[in-house]
Amino acid sequence: MKKSNEIIPVFGSRARQPETLSVETLKSTGESFVSYGINVGDVVEFPDSKDDIVAVEQPVRAGSTAKQRLLQVVKNGKYTWLSLGVLNRTDAHREPTCAFCAEMNELPNDLARIEALYGKKITVKAMVEKEFQAFDRATGARLEGQTTKRQTPVIEYV
Numbered sequence: 001m002k003k004s005n006e007i008i009p010v011f012g013s014r015a016r017q018p019e020t021l022s023v024e025t026l027k028s029t030g031e032s033f034v035s036y037g038i039n040v041g042d043v044v045e046f047p048d049s050k051d052d053i054v055a056v057e058q059p060v061r062a063g064s065t066a067k068q069r070l071l072q073v074v075k076n077g078k079y080t081w082l083s084l085g086v087l088n089r090t091d092a093h094r095e096p097t098c099a100f101c102a103e104m105n106e107l108p109n110d111l112a113r114i115e116a117l118y119g120k121k122i123t124v125k126a127m128v129e130k131e132f133q134a135f136d137r138a139t140g141a142r143l144e145g146q147t148t149k150r151q152t153p154v155i156e157y158v
Contacts, residue, residue: 001045001119003052004072004079010058011035018056021069026055026111030069032085033060038075038153040124044082045074046117053114055084061140069110084110086155087117091130092147098128100155121158127151 010018038044047053054072059065070081088104089097096102100122107113134146 001047001052001074003047003054007054008072008079008081010056010070010081012058015062016059016064018058018070021055021057023050023053023111025057026053026069026114027109029088029109030057030084031060031066032089033066033068034083034086034089035060035068036070036081036083037086038082038122038124038155040127040153042075043121043123043158045121046119047071047073047114048119050115055110055114056081064140066140071114084113086153087113089152091152092133093131097130097152098154100157122155123158124153125156126154128154 056070057067058070059067069084071084072079073082074080075082087101089101090105091097096105104113104116107116128151129149130152131147132150134143134148135141136143
């Protein structure tokens with residue numbers, strides 16, 4: 001996937017301004033928030049090279065220090081964003097949610113995951129229910145000792 005000639009809008013940008021991420025910044029790992037996910041049947045194409053990477057970081061709610069990281073990808077033939085947290089997702093017990101996420105968890109940071117996916121495509125064949133850490137929806141505060149069951153993708157290479 002080649003870089004788009006235009007930066008596509010990020011949902012909520014007026015209240016939660018996204019900031020462009022450098023390749024250097026991607027050598028760390030961001031928070032595991034997933035607002036731009038992948039569903040059954042979606043096909044996601046990754047950048048071909050470092051020159052094609054477009055990534056941003058955006059607060060998860062207005063005034064929050066917690067930020068999600070988004071990577072520009074092509075999903076189902078259209079440029080869009082993908083939450084980087086979907087690639088190495090773990091459940092409430094810190095276990096990867098699928099074999100693909102286990103593979104991505106072995107890599108040291110977000111940039112290494114993107115590099116491992118240069119020019120590749122992924123899809124979702126099924127969704128499974130897993131336990132995840134519970135958070136207060138109004139404040140975003142972690143609810144210690146509480147979990148919630150949610151559907152999560154089983155990601156595979158195309």
